[in-house]
Amino acid sequence: xxxxxxxxxxxxxxxxxxxxxxxxxxxxxxxxxxxxxxxxxxxxxxxxxxxxxxxxxxxxxxxxxxxxxxxxxxxxxxxxxxxxxxxxxxxxxxxxxxxxxxxxxxxxxxxxxxxxxxxxxxxxxxxxxxxxxxxxxxxxxxxxxxxxxxxxxxxxxxxxxxxxxxxxxxxxxxxxxxxxxxxxxxxxxxxxxxxxxxxxxxxxxxxxxxxxxxxxxxxxxxxxxxxxxxxxxxxxxxxxxxxxxxxxxxxxxxxxxxxxxxxxxxxxxxxxxxxxxxxxxxxxxxxxxxxxxxxxxxxxxxxxxxxxxxxxxxxxxxxxxxxxxxxxxxxxxxxxxxxxxxxxxx
Numbered sequence: 001x002x003x004x005x006x007x008x009x010x011x012x013x014x015x016x017x018x019x020x021x022x023x024x025x026x027x028x029x030x031x032x033x034x035x036x037x038x039x040x041x042x043x044x045x046x047x048x049x050x051x052x053x054x055x056x057x058x059x060x061x062x063x064x065x066x067x068x069x070x071x072x073x074x075x076x077x078x079x080x081x082x083x084x085x086x087x088x089x090x091x092x093x094x095x096x097x098x099x100x101x102x103x104x105x106x107x108x109x110x111x112x113x114x115x116x117x118x119x120x121x122x123x124x125x126x127x128x129x130x131x132x133x134x135x136x137x138x139x140x141x142x143x144x145x146x147x148x149x150x151x152x153x154x155x156x157x158x159x160x161x162x163x164x165x166x167x168x169x170x171x172x173x174x175x176x177x178x179x180x181x182x183x184x185x186x187x188x189x190x191x192x193x194x195x196x197x198x199x200x201x202x203x204x205x206x207x208x209x210x211x212x213x214x215x216x217x218x219x220x221x222x223x224x225x226x227x228x229x230x231x232x233x234x235x236x237x238x239x240x241x242x243x244x245x246x247x248x249x250x251x252x253x254x255x256x257x258x259x260x261x262x263x264x265x266x267x268x269x270x271x272x273x274x275x276x277x278x279x280x281x282x283x284x285x286x287x288x289x290x291x292x293x294x295x296x297x298x299x300x301x302x303x304x305x306x307x308x309x310x311x312x313x314x315x316x317x318x319x320x321x322x323x324x325x326x327x328x329x330x331x332x333x334x335x336x337x338x339x340x341x342x343x344x345x346x
Contacts, residue, residue, distance in 0.1 A: 010073040012037045012163055012195040013058055018067030020053055027053040029219035030067070035163075037072070040189050040196045042206035045216030046242065054216075055165050055199045060084050072162055082111075085162035091171045093152045095140040101127070101151050102136030108159040126154035129188070146177045153188075163195045170205065182209050203243045207231060215239050232267075236343045240265035247271075247313050249339070256309075257285040259339030270338035271315035273303060273330060280333035287313065287332045291324050305330060 015033040019026065028050045035041045043051035056062040057069060060081035069076050076084055087108070095104050102123045103110075109119035120136075127133055130150040140148055149169060156164055166185075170178045186209050189196045200206055206213045207227040214224040215238075223235040234240035237248050247266040249257070254264035272281070280286045289307035300316045303324050307313060315332060317324075324330055 009036070011035060011070070012039065012072055013041075013197065014068075014070045015054070015057075016068040016070075018054075018057065018064045018069060020057060020062060021065050026219050028057065028064075031219075031221055033214065033221065033224070035195060035197060037195055038193050040186065040198065040209060040211045042198045042200060042210035042213045043216060044200055044203060044206040044213050044243070046201055049216035050219040051199050051201075051214075051216045052167060055088075055167055055197060058084075058163070058197065059086055059088050059165055086165055087156040087159055087161040088165040088167060089149075089152050089156045089169045091168040093140070093148045093172075095148060095151060095155075097140055099139075100136060101132070101138050101140065101143070104140065104151055105136075105155045105158055108155060112159070122158050123154070126158040127151075129157065130154045131184075145173055146181060149173065149181065153185075157192070157194075161194070163197060164189075166196060166198045168199055168201070170200075171202075178205075185209065207243070213243075215243060217242075233340050234265050234342055237263065237265075240342060245314070249311075253309075253311055254339050254341070257287070257334050257339060258283070258336040260341045262341040263343070264339045264341050266313070266334065266338055266340070268302065268314045268316035269300070270335060271313060271317075272333040272335075273315055273317045273321075273324060274333050275321075280331075281335060283337075284333040284335045287311065287334060289313070289330060289332065291326050291328045291330055294324055294326060303330070305332060307332075 011034040013035040015031045018028055018031045020028040031054060043054060045051045053062060057064055060079060064077060071085055102120065105126050106119040106123040109122060124136060127136060130153050132147060132150050170181050173181060182205060210227055212225060213227055213230050214221045215230060217238050223230055223239050230243055234243060240246040240248055245268060249264045249266060251261045251263055255261040274280060287307045289305040291303055292306050293304040295302045296319060299319055301319045303315045303317060305313050313332060
């Protein structure tokens with residue numbers, strides 16, 4: 001019996017050598033990228049790194065100068081936004097203040113010629129999906145910031161896009177509400193099975209929500225992978241410093257601590273502060289130094305230590321277990337496995 005070959009999986013979004021210039025500025029510089037159907041994909045990077053331009057290229061608000069973009073296998077170069085199987089949620093909500101919540105949500109259906117009764121029904125379903133059932137008659141000004149963001153989300157979802165683009169959608173919310181919305185967005189994405197492409201400069205959002213994260217810098221993707229991989233094994237100095245915080249060691253410093261003779265990252269929470277004459281764990285290097293700064297950050301204290309040969313380290317230690325003070329001589333234990341070699345760039 002002849003064996004059957006499984007059909008290739010078509011990417012939800014694919015970039016091949018995509019470039020976009022604005023004058024002399026190369027906002028997107030030869031980006032290759034493949035996003036899987038049903039994936040929650042985060043584009044993470046500082047302002048001006050190219051992540052938002054990539055989102056706008058997917059949406060059709062920008063066109064590439066070179067390269068190829070496909071959405072579920074369909075080439076979209078030159079295709080206007082309204083003909084793409086995507087929709088966008090913006091940071092500033094972009095709601096019509098003179099329309100009711102229900103009419104805001106139904107606006108895209110109205111543009112598509114859907115009848116009043118059907119679009120009202122679909123708008124009510126979309127509002128229930130984002131936990132705003134019963135608020136269709138209100139105006140946006142009568143809602144909180146979090147509720148307005150939910151309305152914007154319902155408006156984007158009601159037209160049933162294949163890919164939902166989210167451009168810093170939680171940036172205008174306070175910390176508590178932002179954390180709540182992170183949980184709800186991820187839960188909604190799982191329930192719908194939609195592809196979400198989420199742009200943010202907040203590494204906490206990216207790590208907590210995404211299935212995979214692409215880290216952007218100067219128009220290029222410098223690393224892409226699951227959140228744990230990007231955090232635990234940063235590919236470059238830039239990633240190590242931008243995603244969370246890390247001690248970045250030179251090749252000689254890493255080798256002196258038992259690691260490979262290559263530039264390496266060392267996360268502060270991996271460093272142990274040894275109390276008194278306590279022995280170091282097996283395989284850990286011991287560094288002696290003087291405490292230069294201690295900052296309390298709730299569950300942890302960040303302890304900055306100046307050691308010998310110009311080595312400066314920051315350790316994040318449990319607040320309940322640390323009594324280090326500025327000027328105190330301390331001993332730090334650094335497990336060899338905590339040293340992660342990386343590229344010597346950025």
